[in-house]
Amino acid sequence: MPMLADPSTKYLPYLDVPFPEGYVRRWPNERTRAAPIWLSTDLRDGNQALVNPMSNATKLELFRLLVKIGFKQIEVAYPASGDTEFQFVRDLIENNEVPEDVALQIITPARSDLITKSIASLAGVKHGIIHLYNAVSPVFREVVFRNTKEQTIDLTINAVKVVKKLTEEETARSGARFTLNYCLETFSQTEPEFAVELGNRVLAEWGKATPEDKVYFNLAATVESAPSNQYADLVEYFNNNINQRDSVLLSIHPHNDRGTGVAATELGLLAGGKRVEGCLLGNGERTGNVDLITLALNLYSQGVSPGLDFSNLPEIVQVVCRCNESAVPVRYPYAGTLVFSAFAGTHQDAIKKGLDAQAARWEKVDRTGEGKKYWAMPYIPIDPKDLGYGYENLIRVSSQSGKAGSAYVIKQTLQFDLPRRMQVSFYGIVQSECEKTSKEMTTSLITNAFKQQYGLSSKPLGRLHLQSYNLIPLSPSSEPSSLVSDEADGPPTTPEHVGDLVRFEGQISVDGRTRTITGDGRGAQLALLDALRSDLELEVDVGESVQQNLPGENPKMATYLEVVLPGTSPSKSGAGGVWGVGVSRDSTTSLCRAIISGVNGLVGDKRLPRAKMVFTPRRDQSAQRSESWLREVKLRTGHAVVRTPEQERSEFISVAPPL
Template identity: 40%
Template sequence: MFIFKRSVSRVPPVQLTYKNMLKDPSKKYPLAKQIKINRTWPDKIITKAPRWLSTDLRDGNQSLPDPMSVEEKKLYFHKLIDIGFKEIEVSFPSASQTDFDFTRYAVENAPEDVTIQVLTQSREQLVRRTVESVIGAKSAIIHIYLATSDIFRNVVFNMTKEEAIKKAVETTKLVKQLTSQHPETDWNLEFSPEAFSDTPVEFSVEICEAVKNAWEPTESKPMIFNLPATVEVASPNIYADQIEYFCQNITEREKIIVSVHCHNDRGCGVAATELGLLAGADRVEGCIFGNGERTGNVDLVTVALNLYTQGISPNLDFSNLEEIIEISEKCNKIPIHPRSPYSGSLVVCAFSGSHQDAIKKGFAKAPKEKWEIPYLPLDPKDIGRNYEAVIRVNSQSGKGGASWIILRSLGLDLPRQLQVHFSSLVQRTAESLGRELKSNEIIKLFQDEYIIPTPLQLKDFEINKKRELKAQINDFQIKGQGNGPISAFINALSNKFDILFEVNNYFEHSLESGSSSKAVSFIQLSYYNQNGEKISKWGLGINHDVSQASIEAILSVVNKLIKNNELNT
């Protein structure tokens, strides 16, 4: 077990005024450029899962304050394989001996159907080291990249467009030469025009055409062009336009795989990825919980389960999401946000009374074939979570929340009037404690209030054809008469204790199906106290015999009065 700590710099707070934020930010931040294309993506739908690449061990790992150890990388690597990833970017092998050694481990331990991908800059000595790291692999992808945006070329690398194209082609030819010397491996090339999202689309197509001509892919063995939103600089629709422009204008489209690698600077990584797929992308790169530089890579769990909840198999298995979360948090040492889609600890929880009531009714009425539960787009059981986490109760919760807990835990379907009564008790308790109530606390609160087995206990009873009842209570007997067991027992209690009860509400249901099922009786009785005030209380009884269950429910009310010193025995 580990504890996440956040270091806080003790600096005076900055007063945000218009001296800091501009009244007219357009003077500093220009609007993203629109692309004029004959777009078709808005009318398309996603009908199948893309190819997936996990870059958790490379892009995700390099962004960690404390990078994974070799053992942690091994644990993560095998979990990615268990999930179903067939392409895994494992490292930047030329960066360190540790990365190189782990790459060798991945090569030697990857299943035959898993392709190892490695990343390198477009520098000869780094390319040679990178190819060396995956020699002997069943299949491998050499991923080369080169900055193509104006700001990177001009500011960072001082490189013209012509020089960039020449560099990309030289690196491609070098990879082709080196890999041809090892035909035992099924080699492929991935090229990324880095910062594609901020690159003029015409130049992206131009440099990729040059790389494609140098690599010479075929229809049976297409190469990969990764078109990354290295920095998310515009809204997702513009990124989709860029992807569609590329797909429309690159030649020999059938000989390439278009891959998207979205970062999340604007918080739109998932949307950009989905729109990129609509625009023609075939492959998605990211991390399973969105780890990565700055605001992270796209969250592959979210993209995959978005497909799943639309009836499309993502071909990735998140059946045991809790275990995946545990491994991720252990290896990355970064917690999953509790509100993170699908994976967050609170995303399947409802605290609001209206939400809880809708969910409870949804479970009661939902058809068996289709999942149609209000507020829950995904069945928690599909990702290894139970229904106990769906509804949690605090002072904001209504009658639906507490009654859901009782239904799921005890099988008791509380009548509405009792739901209202119990929820007010739960709310007062939560307010007094100043926190959420746990399920076991709610159950105990319910039992202490409505199921009171002592001091009076029913030993035996009988009722004849004249509806005369005899009941053995503890060591004494009571007698009464009425039009049924309930009225006869109340009459017997009145004769014994000189208290007149009136039945306000009565409900019953079977606790479980089958011939051995028990009956549950809920009863609300009212009476006048010594001050002449009319008081009502609920009781509950459970027994194989419906009449006995009803009598025990009445006794529960009486026992409550005795314990509260409202009735003398």
């Protein structure tokens, strides 16, 4: 059957709450400044909604987790429903599983026989809460129970009498303390005036509520059937009209049929509620009870301590899901695996900038002692580390990401803070790989791609690899530098005067074969570029160049350098640019490595010239000519051996005066 064109012919809108004329609601102007009392009903309301209800052993594991988290009130069973539930309550009490400051709540319908068995399960308890309930809305009164309002009141009052009598007897026998928690089931669908009338009758029948020993009224949105603001109106109306207000505590129990259970709870607290009943991760009938984790962390994100400890949220989620045989959607608030992850480029850019700015702010607080380390981060309302997560999952890189995502990963893993234009260039490499595989680029894939692209290895990863070099000053005022190996960083090699004329002599691996290149220039950069031009016919210019001090026990310098072909200009955005990266304890070595790294990105499959043949003249030995000439003569049977033309030429070179 298709949806109705006019649903008003089938569905009725929610009713107005009968506030006096001119009444001004208070809840819109309120603000929650303290945590409510938390009641976990995972072991009862949550358990009854499972396809496979928990065994008592599983319930015990979950009970211990709830205690560890910090719940002081836990609804543990429906004892009258069967021996298994009854025995679970007994086991908790008899095995001393219940801490002194934790109250056990059990639920019972408003029937005397079921009440009797339920209270019997709490024998010897330190503090027991009796959750007495019956449905009171018109549809339940008229259809399910076929009761009038008066009959509903009588049924309720008789049940309260039984609870009062039996709890007083148990108190006299064991000293147990009991609290009445009367639930107006289907409260959100009940006439507000009748709900107040019924509540006042219960309060009068109980007869012993005091500010120190309050009666709880559970205002249940058993089925969420109206907007959250209407639920807040109902709570405020009840709050205004219930008697002995200082001896009453309003307990909020929303379900999530409209998907607004959390909002209804938060507004219900503003309207007068002081207690919340729900489940971890929102387990429960239909769409579930309200999620206590979300509520608690919403408070926490506003600077209000919830009184519950979710410091290891991943482990808590794992235990709850295993006990309930359930799973959490990846985008579920706080608990989902992707809720602190950004894939979109604009989000990643904002998060990266936010982390950098916040690190600077927090460093200033540590340095000056002024101000506070407030969390202020784009897109991330709460620090994942407070919940047991790290930052490694904040930014995830896919084909939809931008430059900031890859740059963030590189900074987090390798500590390289790439220049903006280099970020654009490197992301082009990442995006290309991502589009080939149609999959996410993991941290490992991104870092490997970075190392491969820029040759960050002691072993050759490109066609060119700088093994060692020497800078020889050609200016009279400069001192020679020491030889530096690319495999092991040596002492600083930067000449005292950067602009002095120097000669670069380097051992470089070219397509796997070592050769020497030399070049002259003012400073190491120009000298190396001259060597590449004269010996390898590789003519390049250097564009943007940035150096960064890398933190660590053995600080190093990273150089990020853009190389371009002569006569070309790098793009303003950085897209398509070719960059190199060099790392060393010495800034000059870092620079030279960056140049070679960048040239590797440009050289492609270009054919490089063979090494030049170099002839080295012999040392002048003319002074010893008279004594050495015999060494050049070989005698055989009394005859001299005639010299070859090559021998004569070698001799000529050795005695020739320098030009």
